[in-house]
Amino acid sequence: MGVTLRDVTRRYPGITALDSVDLVIDDGVSVALTGPSGAGKSTVLHLIGGMDRPDSGTVEIDGQELTSARLDAHRRRIGFVFQRFHLLPALTALDNVLVPVLPRRVDFDRRARAMELLDAVGLAQRARALPSELSGGQQQRVAVARALINRPGLLLADEPTGNLDSTTGREIIDLLLSLSEQYGTTMLIATHDSEVAANCDRIVRLQDGRITSDEKVAPAADVLDRLGGLRP
């Protein structure tokens, strides 16, 4: 899914969380949102995810303005991963992955797809485990599988590695990036981790509710080698 913010402003009493932000994200691209605490990263994710509304300006998804009437349908088409994993403690890993599609009619075999995703995140053997029986990294893997169960065109991740040690965090990011690439999912990750950001296609930096830099990440040397000797 492509995303466009046009002149988006979001205010709270005494605070302008976002100040006339323009941002165009192409379909299938991974973008890191960086910047200090309070810069507006989560606000951007919430507006794009249809969990919050701008005071002025527009959010467009695939060229269509996100209006109040479209919010519910929109939220069902995207995936979220949060800093705190937000798994339901009484449900197994498998059932947690199934939660978003339980109340809905879908055109695929839910359980088969949930198992496929648990396998993709390396947890096929732990499908019956409760969250309390899983490590933090494993819980976040379940959350990643859950975010992908409805085949989202857009994945929003708000500091998905914030509660994990750096090695485990790295694994989660690699997983998010490889799965989103495999499924052609557009991805937006809010992160304080510059190494995480460097692995995305693009880095957008926010400060005080404004975009202060926006850069494409150069592909790593090994990627260029794989593309066939493009290096001089």
Ligand SMILES: Nc1ncnc2c1ncn2[C@@H]1O[C@H](COP(=O)(O)OP(=O)(O)OP(=O)(O)O)[C@@H](O)[C@H]1O
């Ligand atoms: N519900 C709210 N009510 C009042 N102010 C809010 C609310 N949500 C966010 N803000 C303010 O808006 C600004 C942007 O907040 P936001 O959560 O987007 O920052 P952030 O970049 O995600 O920060 P962090 O890195 O700490 O998560 C902050 O000044 C914050 O205090």
Ligand SMILES: [Mg+2]
């Ligand atoms: Mg935040």
